[in-house]
Amino acid sequence: MPQRILFVAAECVPLVKTGGLADVAGALPAALRELGLDVRVLLPGYPQVVAALPGAKPAERVDALGELPPSVLLHAELDNGVPVYAIDCPPLYDRPGGPYQDPSGEDWPDNALRFAQLGRAAAWLAVRGADSGWRADALHLNDWHAALGAAYVRFSERPRAPVLFTVHNLAFQGLFDAQWRARLALPASSWSIDGVEFHGKLSFMKAGLQYADAITTVSPTYAREIQSAPLGMGLEGLLAARRDVLHGILNGIDTVRWDPRRDPLIAANYDADSLDAKAANKRALQHRFGLAVDAAIPLAAMASRLTEQKGADLVADCAEALIGSPAQLVVVGTGERSIELRFEALAARNAGRIGVHIGFDEALAHLTEAGADMFLMPSRFEPCGLNQMYSQRYGTVPIVGATGGLVDSVVDCTEAALADGTATGFHIRPIDADGLCAAFARALAVYRDAGRWRQLQRNGMAKDFGWGRSAVEYARLYEQIAQRESAGA
Known part of the structure; x- marks a missing residue:
C-alpha cells in the first residue's frame, strides 16, 4: 500500500x-x-x-x-x-x-x-x-x-x-x-x-x-x-x-463538532435516550424567531444556500401551504437575492409562523439542527450533502430530494422501512413543489404518532456518519x- x-x-x-x-x-x-x-x-x-x-x-x-x-x-x-x-x-x-x-x-x-x-x-x-x-x-x-x-x-x-x-x-x-x-x-x-x-x-x-x-x-x-x-x-x-x-x-461528517451530547452551541444537550431534552432547543429556536412557543406544533427548518439547486424556491412555493398544516417554518441562509426577498416577504406576511435569517451564523445553524422537528432539503441535485447527516445525528427528521447522496444517506419512510427499523426520513418524488408538499404530508402523518416518530428519530441517531x-x-x-x-x- x-x-x-x-x-x-x-x-x-x-x-x-x-x-x-x-x-x-x-x-x-x-x-x-x-x-x-x-x-x-x-x-x-x-x-x-x-x-x-x-x-x-x-x-x-x-x-x-x-x-x-x-x-x-x-x-x-x-x-x-x-x-x-x-x-x-x-x-x-x-x-x-x-x-x-x-x-x-x-x-x-x-x-x-x-x-x-x-x-x-x-x-x-x-x-x-x-x-x-x-x-x-x-x-x-x-x-x-x-x-x-x-x-x-x-x-x-x-x-x-x-x-x-x-x-x-x-x-x-x-x-x-x-x-x-x-x-x-x-x-x-x-x-x-x-x-x-x-x-x-x-x-x-x-x-x-x-x-x-x-x-x-x-x-x-x-x-x-x-x-x-x-x-x-x-x-x-x-x-x-x-x-x-x-x-x-x-x-x-465531523462527529465531534456535530454531537448533540456535547454541542456547546445548542440550548440543551441530549442523546437518543434523552430525546425529551430536545424540546428545550425547539423552545429556544421558536423564541429566537418570534414564533409561538408550542411544543406540539411541528417545526420545519431549512439551513442552506438559498439557491434553485438547493430547492429553496420550492420551499418558498410551499411555505404558506406548510404552515397551514398547521406547522412553523424557519429558514436560515443566503444565496440568490430573488429567493431571499421571497422569504423576507413570507416572514413579514406570516409573523409568528415563519422565521427567516438571511446570512450564515454557525451557532444558529447548530440550534436549527437541534431545535427543528423536520429538516427540509429539497435539492434538485446533491453530490453528497451534509445537513441531512447532521439532522439525523440530532434526531431531526430530514425531508430530502431523491437524488445523489441524499438517497444514499436517508432511508425513505415507507411502511416496510418503518416496520423493519431502517427508515430515517422522507424522499421527495418528484422534486418539485407538489412533491415537497406530499413528502411533508407523509412526515406529518408519522409526526402525529409519537411512538413511530420517536422510532424514526432513534433510527437516524443510530447511524454512523463518521469518516x-x-x-x-x-x-x-x-x-x-x-x-x-x-x-x-
Whole structure:
C-alpha cells in the first residue's frame, strides 16, 4: 500500500473555507492518518492561510513553468496533527478577496494561473519530492482547482505517481480560453477530445477525469447520475467511458463538532435516550424567531444556500401551504437575492409562523439542527450533502430530494422501512413543489404518532456518519491504483 499520500484541495478547515470541500479536506486526511497513512495536505497560500501558519518553514522551491512563477512550499502542522504545505506565491495569492473571487464578487481573471499552480506543486511533490526527502507515493486531487495536477503528472518525463481524482461538484468545471493551454506549458498533444479540450475551451475538470488513474465522487448515487445527462454536465460520455475506474464514496461528517451530547452551541444537550431534552432547543429556536412557543406544533427548518439547486424556491412555493398544516417554518441562509426577498416577504406576511435569517451564523445553524422537528432539503441535485447527516445525528427528521447522496444517506419512510427499523426520513418524488408538499404530508402523518416518530428519530441517531468507513474505502483505492501503476511500469 502507498504510505505517503498528498491530499490536494483549494480550501481546508480550519485555514480557509467557502464550502463543503474545506470540511472534507479538514477531516478525511486525519481519518486516513489514523489508518497509518502519511497523508499531507497541499493548498494555496492565501493570506489567511499564511497568517494562520506563523511557524511554517520553507520546505521546497518549485521552479517556474510556462507563465507559472516560482513558488515556495511552506510546511507546518495543523492542530489535529496533519502536516500541511501552503504554496507561498505572492503574485498569485497575496491579494484581498476570497479564494476564487475578488472583493466585488467577480472571478479572478488569472484563476487559470492560480489553480494551475496548485496542480503544478502537487505534481512536483509527486515527481521530485521536498527537500526533506518526502515524496508522495500517490496524489489525491480534489475538484477542478487541483485537477491539472493529473495532466502535469501524466506529461512528466520522470517516473510518475498514481493519481486519484475526486469530483465534489461537476457543475463547476474550471473552463478557460484555449490560449491557456500553451501559457500553462501543457503539451500540444493534450489539446484533443481525449485530452483537456472541451468545446474549444481548456477544461481543468476534464484533465482530472481524463488523466487520473481512478475517479471518485462523494456518493454512490451521484457516481451513477453523472454518467448521463443532465447531471453529467456535458461530460457524461467521458464518465461513462471511464465507469470501470469511477467509484462513489459517501462523505462523512465531523462527529465531534456535530454531537448533540456535547454541542456547546445548542440550548440543551441530549442523546437518543434523552430525546425529551430536545424540546428545550425547539423552545429556544421558536423564541429566537418570534414564533409561538408550542411544543406540539411541528417545526420545519431549512439551513442552506438559498439557491434553485438547493430547492429553496420550492420551499418558498410551499411555505404558506406548510404552515397551514398547521406547522412553523424557519429558514436560515443566503444565496440568490430573488429567493431571499421571497422569504423576507413570507416572514413579514406570516409573523409568528415563519422565521427567516438571511446570512450564515454557525451557532444558529447548530440550534436549527437541534431545535427543528423536520429538516427540509429539497435539492434538485446533491453530490453528497451534509445537513441531512447532521439532522439525523440530532434526531431531526430530514425531508430530502431523491437524488445523489441524499438517497444514499436517508432511508425513505415507507411502511416496510418503518416496520423493519431502517427508515430515517422522507424522499421527495418528484422534486418539485407538489412533491415537497406530499413528502411533508407523509412526515406529518408519522409526526402525529409519537411512538413511530420517536422510532424514526432513534433510527437516524443510530447511524454512523463518521469518516472511518470512507477512509478505509479511500485507502483501498490508493492501494489499487498503486498496484496498477506498478504492474504497468
